[in-house]
Amino acid sequence: MKTIIQRVTSAKVTVDEELLSSIGKGICVLVGFCKTDTEKDVDYMTRKVLSLRLFHDDEGKRWKKSVKDNNFEILCVSQFTLYGRLNKxxxxxxxxxxxxxxxxxxxxxxxxxxxxxxxxxxxxxxxxAYMQVHINNDGPVTIEIESPTLNEET
Known part of the structure; x- marks a missing residue:
C-alpha cells in the first residue's frame, strides 16, 4: 500500500464539476494498493497517516504535531496509478x-x-471515478509512505 500525503490549506474533489468532498486545513492522502496488499497493510498505513507529524506546534517548532493532534481534516483519494511503472x-x-x-x-x-x-x-x-483533485499544498509538504509488506513480482 502506498500513500502520497500532502499538507494542505484546503483541498476538494469534483466529478463532472460537481463537488463531492472538501476540507480546510489538514492533509490530502492519495491512496494506492499493490496487488499483494492485505488488511495488515491497511492497519499499518492507518497508524502512519494519523501519527505523521507534519505540523508546527504552538511555539512554531516544525514537525511536532499530527493532523489528529490539531483536529484537522483528511481528504482521501483512491489512485491506482501510484503502482504504475513505465514500460518504455x-x-x-x-x-x-x-x-x-x-x-x-x-x-x-x-x-x-x-x-x-x-x-x-x-x-x-x-x-x-474520473475525478479532479484540487489541492492547495501548504509548504509545499509532500510525503510518500509505502507499507513494508510489499512483495513485488518482477
Missing part, C-alpha cells in the same frame, strides 16, 4: 490491485481512519 514510455499498471479488491481495502482504510479519529473529519472522493 507507456504506464504499466500490473502491480496495481484489481478494482473490486482495492475498493474493499480502500473502504477498510476509510473505516479504520474514522474509528481511530473523528469520522466527520474523514472525507473522500469516488472510488474508480
Amino acid at each position: 514510455n507507456k504506464p504499466d499498471f500490473r502491480m496495481s490491485m484489481e478494482g473490486e479488491r482495492a475498493n474493499e481495502l480502500y473502504k477498510s482504510f476509510l473505516t479504520k481512519l474514522a474509528t481511530l479519529y473523528e469520522p466527520s473529519k474523514i472525507k473522500d472522493g469516488a472510488f474508480g
